[in-house]
Amino acid sequence: MDKVSIGNVEITPLLDCPVLMNPEFFMPEHADGIRAEFARDVDERGLLPMAITCFLIRSAGKTIIVDTGIGPRKRAGFPVGHLPERLTEAGIAPEDIDVVIATHLHIDHVGWNTVPGEASGTSKIFFPHARFLFQQREWDHWMQPEFLIEPTNAHLRECVQPAMDAGQVELIGPEYAVDEHVTFLSTPGHTPGHVSIGILAAGERGVVVGDASHHPVQLNHPDWSPSADSDPVQAARSREALFEQAIAENRVWLGGHWPYPGIGRIKRLEGRRVFGAL
Numbered sequence: 001m002d003k004v005s006i007g008n009v010e011i012t013p014l015l016d017c018p019v020l021m022n023p024e025f026f027m028p029e030h031a032d033g034i035r036a037e038f039a040r041d042v043d044e045r046g047l048l049p050m051a052i053t054c055f056l057i058r059s060a061g062k063t064i065i066v067d068t069g070i071g072p073r074k075r076a077g078f079p080v081g082h083l084p085e086r087l088t089e090a091g092i093a094p095e096d097i098d099v100v101i102a103t104h105l106h107i108d109h110v111g112w113n114t115v116p117g118e119a120s121g122t123s124k125i126f127f128p129h130a131r132f133l134f135q136q137r138e139w140d141h142w143m144q145p146e147f148l149i150e151p152t153n154a155h156l157r158e159c160v161q162p163a164m165d166a167g168q169v170e171l172i173g174p175e176y177a178v179d180e181h182v183t184f185l186s187t188p189g190h191t192p193g194h195v196s197i198g199i200l201a202a203g204e205r206g207v208v209v210g211d212a213s214h215h216p217v218q219l220n221h222p223d224w225s226p227s228a229d230s231d232p233v234q235a236a237r238s239r240e241a242l243f244e245q246a247i248a249e250n251r252v253w254l255g256g257h258w259p260y261p262g263i264g265r266i267k268r269l270e271g272r273r274v275f276g277a278l
């Protein structure tokens with residue numbers, strides 16, 4: 001897909017990298033259930049297609065990117081990201097990005113905030129003119145000394161802290177409005193300060209889901225929480241509410257981990273929620 005319009009707001013999906021999901025790792029209690037429901041998609045190794053997709057939003061004269069993927073560094077369990085090629089294909093240079101929004105501060109959502117600097121162990125901001133909007137609650141949760149020193153949290157030191165050190169971060173609350181069309185929807189549970197991004201323009205609505213939902217199997221199993229959800233009960237509550245809101249308001253659904261491009265509408269059909277790709 002090239003792009004989708006919501007009123008006069010234009011959204012382009014940018015595939016950082018495809019991901020093959022191992023249900024035993026992703027959702028151990030429901031591995032058989034996922035494979036049964038998505039039997040058509042399972043490959044010969046039992047893996048299912050997912051994605052790390054960032055979304056470029058052009059709204060009110062600004063160029064915004066929601067989440068920045070896994071990034072240029074090799075991370076355990078992930079391929080390396082390709083966001084720069086996708087930006088080039090979309091005719092955008094990193095210098096053109098005005099705002100970077102993080103739905104949360106996990107490794108696969110902040111990766112391209114920085115690239116390795118010339119001196120070893122240093123990082124350089126990849127979007128030199130951008131304001132980075134991080135949720136205060138996410139910052140307070142993750143940027144504590146005990147998390148920062150953990151080897152598995154290198155991304156916080158490499159991709160999050162440098163943006164703050166460069167003076168480019170604004171810590172905000174979930175009620176913040178980026179402009180007249182782009183606002184936040186509080187969807188905690190995956191992480192404590194997780195947000196989705198709401199779009200409203202000319203009476204049309206959309207939602208960049210973030211990790212409030214990872215896979216369409218959750219449409220009819222909102223309580224199937226992946227192992228990465230920090231509070232599974234709260235995550236299920238946020239997910240259920242987001243699905244229902246998407247149906248009630250006919251929102252364009254933009255799911256960054258759903259099989260690429262993850263863009264469509266959710267409808268209710270014979271008592272079940274179904275996804276119709278755009």
Ligand SMILES: [Zn+2]
Nearest residue numbers: 106108109211
């Ligand atoms: Zn994620």
